[in-house]
Amino acid sequence: MGACTLFLSLGAAAAAHAGTVSYTASSSASKPTAFALTKRVYVPYDKGVNYAFGMGAAEQHTYDPTNKYAYAVSEQGYINVVDWSTVASANVKTAWALDLAGGKPTDIVLCIAKKLLIVAEGAADTVGAGKVKFFKLIDRAAPEVPALLKTVDVGPLPDMILPNSDCSKVGVANEGDGKVVNGFLVDPEGSVDILAITGDHSNLQVTKQSVALGSHTDEQLIAAGVHLALPLKAQQYWDETYSKFTDVNFTSSREAYTPRTQLEPEYLSWSADDTKLYVNLQENNAIATISVPSSGAASFARINALQLKDHGDVPIDIRKDSTTAKTTGTRTTVCTQKTYAGFKALRLPDAIQAVKIGADTYIVTANEGDDKEYASYEEKQKLKDIAESDGSLKSDWTGMTISASAKAAAALVRADASSMRVTLGSSAIDFTNETGPVFQNVLAMGGRGMSIYKDTGSALELKWDSKGTFEEHVCANYPKSYNGIQDEEFSPKTGSGNALYASLSSGSLKKTLDEMNDPSKDGCSDGGNGAAGACPLGNTVDERSQKDGAGAEAVVVGTACGSLLAVTATEKQGVCLVWDISNVATSDPALLFVKHLSEISETVNPGNAYEKRTLGDIDPESMIFLEASDSPTGNVGVMFAGAWSGTLSFWEFTCPKEETSAATSACAALLALPCLVASLFVAA
Secondary structure, eight states, X not given: OHHHHHHHHGGGSOOTTOSOEEEOOOTTOOOOSEEEEEEEEEOOSSSSSOOOTTSOTTSXXXXXXXXXXXXXXXXXXXXXXXXXXXXXXXXXXXXXXXXXXXXXXXXXXXXXXXXXXXXXXXXXXXXXXXXXXXXXXXXXXXOOOOOEEEEEEEEESEEEEEEOTTSSXXXXXXXXXOEEETTEEEOOOOEEEEEEEESOTTSOEEEEEEEEOOOOOHHHHHHTTOOOSSOHHHHHHHHHTOOSOTTOBOHHHHHTOOGGGGOOEEEEEEOTTSSEEEEEEGGGTEEEEEEOOSSSOOEEEEEEEOOEEETTTSOBOOOOOOEEOTTTOOEEOOOOOBOOTTEEEEOOOSOEEEEEETTEEEEEEEEOOOOOEETTEESEEEGGGTBOTTSOBOTTSTTOEEOHXXXXXXXXXXXXXXXXEEEOSTTTEEOSSTTSOEEOOEEEEOOSEEEEEEEOSSOEEEEEEOTTHHHHHHHHHOGGGTTOOOSGGGOOSSSTTOHHHHTOSSSHHHHHHHHHTOTTTTOBSOSSSSSOBSOOGGGOTTTXXXXXXXXXXXXXXXXXXXXXXXXEEETTTOEEEEEEOTTTTTSOOEEXXXXXXXXXXXXXXXXXXXXXXXXXXXXXXXXXXXXXXXXXXXXXXXXXXXXXXXEEEEEEEEOOHHHHHHHHHHHHHHHHHHHHHHHHHHHO
């Protein structure tokens, strides 16, 4: 009976973007034995016609398990619908253009019960009010282009939208990213909107509540460990004392400054009971918690900093010592990790996922790394541009001094990685004296892995961190992908897939594409087809070692074979790692699988691989964990969207045969019982 109950309950979880997974360990649970690709679909970046690498054709996606439709939204402002009803022949069924008025779509989710499709859009100028649009969901029985039901104005740059479990509320993370306008920085506040929904597609009503992220001072946030890229006194220093950031003026942003301009919501996750909304503040290395009662107003509860990763104890590879011959493609991969006293890192996670295990709530984070950049100001700097070989500051950092500990750490790190990227934000520099700041910490940008925190009610307690294992596992399994990079900058200049390059008249990206396709600069004499062009992933080994390494961008959590799994992937290399986190309360997670989402890219550049339809998922920013009852194959798995590759791929887990057979036999025996009783009566 126990086996039958467990087997049937695995399909009970809702589909994409639903409530938090709740998990109770079971003695009958087992681990999946395999994780493999079932089907991949290439998605156009426009209205079902044109295909090309680098156009952001699948920036985000969502899945309707009832109608077996996946929706992929492109950066170009189109939504393509992929029909998964027959997996072997899954294909794009229809598409339509969004009326963006110059804006940009950022996210897409579904409310299945209310038959709603919801899309978030940033404003054309990025700093104005964003929009959340509600459409009627497509019904397979009577398909039609979704009708727009309602548009709600929200905060600037709504980066993520997320319904709670019954879709009575939708959380909106308004990143509030800044922008340089006529030489002056304009930086709106980050915020959260809660959209209360009544009715459904036939009588929809939406009520908005905006939630400010506290009322702290810069000093209070910094003392709590919250990272600020541009606190007020830092802006004063860059404006009045430092002389290199000449094309950005902070006067306007200083006049309009509040500490909330520094807080930038990136990702959301609801608690299992829908009473808490966890808000990831990526650039702040922190998570905010919003209290959302079943009735009444939502309110800001707290901000918890995510601590620093100490590379005095945790080894890291920051040396660019692997070699690749661009003419022959011969590679020598060196994956040696070291510790550096005084050297630390901001985890800076992108995706987060809350999960309830027993009575406790845990938050899983994918520690990607990110920074702020406004014109010539960039928070992330090469260490050699800050410090001399002995760790002392370069003379052009007017008025700034460096502490003895930071000087020693800078000398250690610079000896192995002079181009190591480090932050200029508040966790590194004390700007208390705005004319004489003190460089106190040498901090990398990104945690290169995954962490799990326990919500204690007032704090987030670090239960587990992957430390240096992501780099270790990528090196052991896919050495040609080790700390490499493949993104839109590797798009082709010529051929049928050169849409990105053809769309650019000038600018930095066009210049970059020219350089990346030129063998005399950053290109390769053989892009994998015998002709010159952008380099394959295997020719970029170690390129990210002095940046963010094996940075993970997305993470999803769900159950397979009765075990609780966390699935993540490195952003720049496309290597997926699957962890069993069932017993995280008492023991470390166990690594189950390491899979490459686009193994061909190790030897063939993305333009050539895309043209032959052998390219896998590049930039797997969006992932959906689908339980067996929801998935297109009837087996539990994960649907990945490759943003730059414009791909949707479904990978499924295989459970142990003996467990499935035992569960099936137990269920069959129970189902056969009434027939057995009836036959006895007939015989009598």
